[in-house]
Amino acid sequence: MSQLLSIEHLRKSYGQNEVLKDVSLEVSAGEVVTIIGSSGSGKSTLLRCINLLEKPTAGKIIFAGKNILEKNYSLPNYRTHLGMVFQQFNLFENHDVLMNCVVGQLKVLHRTKEEASTIARKNLERVGMDRFLHAKPSQLSGGQKQRVAIARALSMDPDMLLFDEPTSALDPEMVGEVLKIMKELAQTGLTMVVVTHEMTFARDVSDRVIFMDRGVIAEEGTPEQIFQSPKEARTKTFLKRILEN
Numbered sequence: 001m002s003q004l005l006s007i008e009h010l011r012k013s014y015g016q017n018e019v020l021k022d023v024s025l026e027v028s029a030g031e032v033v034t035i036i037g038s039s040g041s042g043k044s045t046l047l048r049c050i051n052l053l054e055k056p057t058a059g060k061i062i063f064a065g066k067n068i069l070e071k072n073y074s075l076p077n078y079r080t081h082l083g084m085v086f087q088q089f090n091l092f093e094n095h096d097v098l099m100n101c102v103v104g105q106l107k108v109l110h111r112t113k114e115e116a117s118t119i120a121r122k123n124l125e126r127v128g129m130d131r132f133l134h135a136k137p138s139q140l141s142g143g144q145k146q147r148v149a150i151a152r153a154l155s156m157d158p159d160m161l162l163f164d165e166p167t168s169a170l171d172p173e174m175v176g177e178v179l180k181i182m183k184e185l186a187q188t189g190l191t192m193v194v195v196t197h198e199m200t201f202a203r204d205v206s207d208r209v210i211f212m213d214r215g216v217i218a219e220e221g222t223p224e225q226i227f228q229s230p231k232e233a234r235t236k237t238f239l240k241r242i243l244e245n
């Protein structure tokens with residue numbers, strides 16, 4: 001697999017609080033990487049630095065061979081390569097389901113309305129939401145909203161999809177429907193970086209698991225390595241606590 005993203009010595013501070021401390025990681029095309037760790041360990045901040053919703057304090061982000069933090073690199077161009085799915089869905093409340101998946105294509109990719117609509121419908125079908133084209137987000141359940149958010153991200157043809165705790169805001173009975181879609185996407189060869197508290201997803205779906213602790217990558221490996229024979233004491237403690245709950 002060829003390398004798509006390389007994070008080198010990334011640091012992020014909020015005032016005196018350094019929440020990412022020299023984080024380096026690589027993601028290959030087609031790879032599914034999950035990031036796990038305790039609350040406050042820096043998982044979301046890392047993801048938000050990757051798509052530059054947060055500006056790193058130091059370090060490099062190399063995407064498809066280019067350092068995107070260099071001044072002459074176009075941020076809008078970079079963003080077209082990434083899709084992001086948020087914990088709180090972030091749908092456009094005034095638009096119906098179809099338009100939620102169309103507007104970005106019109107504004108950013110300059111597709112025609114017909115083309116954008118065809119692509120949106122195809123992706124809504126993929127997530128099982130094609131029966132709700134003209135519903136407003138307020139009429140949907142959390143699981144349905146998240147499926148629309150995934151279809152919206154897919155409609156932009158991203159090279160990589162970033163998920164920031166996509167099931168954490170859902171009622172327990174809706175978690176499964178979103179994880180099922182994510183699992184299907186993973187099997188299509190989409191590059192995915194997923195911050196999650198869902199250990200079953202991390203164990204069963206990802207190619208690689210990254211365990212973060214207090215702003216550093218404490219350990220990474222295959223799901224088997226991390227879940228069956230973690231090397232670090234702090235990984236063991238975290239897994240014991242989370243798997244017993």
Ligand SMILES: Nc1ncnc2c1ncn2[C@@H]1O[C@H](COP(=O)(O)OP(=O)(O)OP(=O)(O)O)[C@@H](O)[C@H]1O
Nearest residue numbers: 014017019037038039040041042043044045046165
């Ligand atoms: N905008 C911000 N301003 C100041 N501090 C922040 C900001 N965003 C995050 N932090 C701090 O950075 C640290 C890491 O937060 P982050 O949300 O990345 O952790 P996390 O591992 O994703 O946690 P959780 O699982 O609870 O979402 C926390 O101490 C948090 O308070």
